[in-house]
Amino acid sequence: AQGVTTKTNAFTYLYEAATHTLTVVSAHGSPSPSGMSTHDKDSVLNPGIDAEIINGTTRYICTGWSMTGCEPAAGIGNSLSMSITNDAVLTWQWATNYWVDTAAGTNGSIIEPGWADAGTILYISPEPESYFEFAGWAGDAAGTDSPLALLIDGPKSVTANYTATLTAGTQTPLWWLAQYGYTNDFEAAAADDPDGDGYSNWAEYIAGTAADSASSRLRITEEGTVPAGQKLSWPCSAGREYTVLWGTNLLEGVTNVLVSGYVTPETGTAVYTDAVNRVESALFYRLTVKVPAE
Secondary structure (H helix, E strand, O other): OEEEEOOOOOEEEEOOOOEEEEEEEOOOOOOEOOEEEEEEOOEEEOOEOOOEEEEOOEEEEEEEEEEEOOOOOEEEOOEOOEEEOOOEEEEEEEEEEEEEEEEEOOOEEOOOOEEEEOOOEEEEOOEEOOOEEEEEEEEOOOOOOOOEEEEOOOOEEEEEEEEEOEOOOOOOEHHHHHOOOOOOOHHHHHHOOOOOOOOOHHHHHHHOOOOOOOOOOOOOEEEEEEOOEEEEEEEEOOOOEEEEEEEOOOOOOOOEEEEEEEEOOOOEEEEEEEOOOOOOOOOEEEEEEEOOOO
16 A cells, blocks of 8 residues: 655545456357356456357357457457456457258259358349259248348258250250250250151150151050059150040040049159940050140
8 A cells, every 4th residue: 555645634545456356148058157256356367268158040259359348349259368457348249140942953053051241131042954944942041032132130051943945936945955955056956856757756756756766656545444444654754744545446536534534643654544444346546745834
């Protein structure tokens, strides 16, 4: 203590505190020390805290700290060394990240899932494969914007969908024509008949037959009679819708519907039993096919 002489010969004593408090403030994590703690004057302290906290689809990153009452006044990182010379308040600072879950449909790709800074705009571009095009967003985004400007105001999930690029006239997929060696002028390619079987490429695509083999044809075959009726079969392709018609007189036309909207999930051989016309002495069948509208 220091004595100060006054005119009345009285002394005033000024005392300097032997201890000081450190108050730690943090919105996240487990700081050390925490809350308010008391320390001897000029003690060297080494406060610290978690570098990151992950809570499901939210992540908090410690970006640094600020302090009043003592030096240094601010810094980066999740630790510091200080001498406590006065009462002080240390505040840990945080940045928020949100998880962005991204996915791509078939025939395309997209950026990998990851963390993004809260409050920012994340630009995401769809990447279709050759002969395919971007069809639109699903999840926490909609429409066909490319790139997508996604506001990161919380965890997000977006999916990019793709569809085949088609010829304008016959709606023939370019990828299908490309597998037969066509690389340009796809409108003309769709009308071409490389195997000379009388069926253009676009017709071969619908039928599910090979464009480079004249022996590849769509035909219905009678396999014989089974107890349930007449067994029929035909080569089928996935994603096609078949209709089987029947009649007893070619002159009158084969127009009676035996089954329509018959869809096979896989490419192979379709088998169907005609249980309607078991007593007919003569039957004719006709098979039609189409690609269902999406």
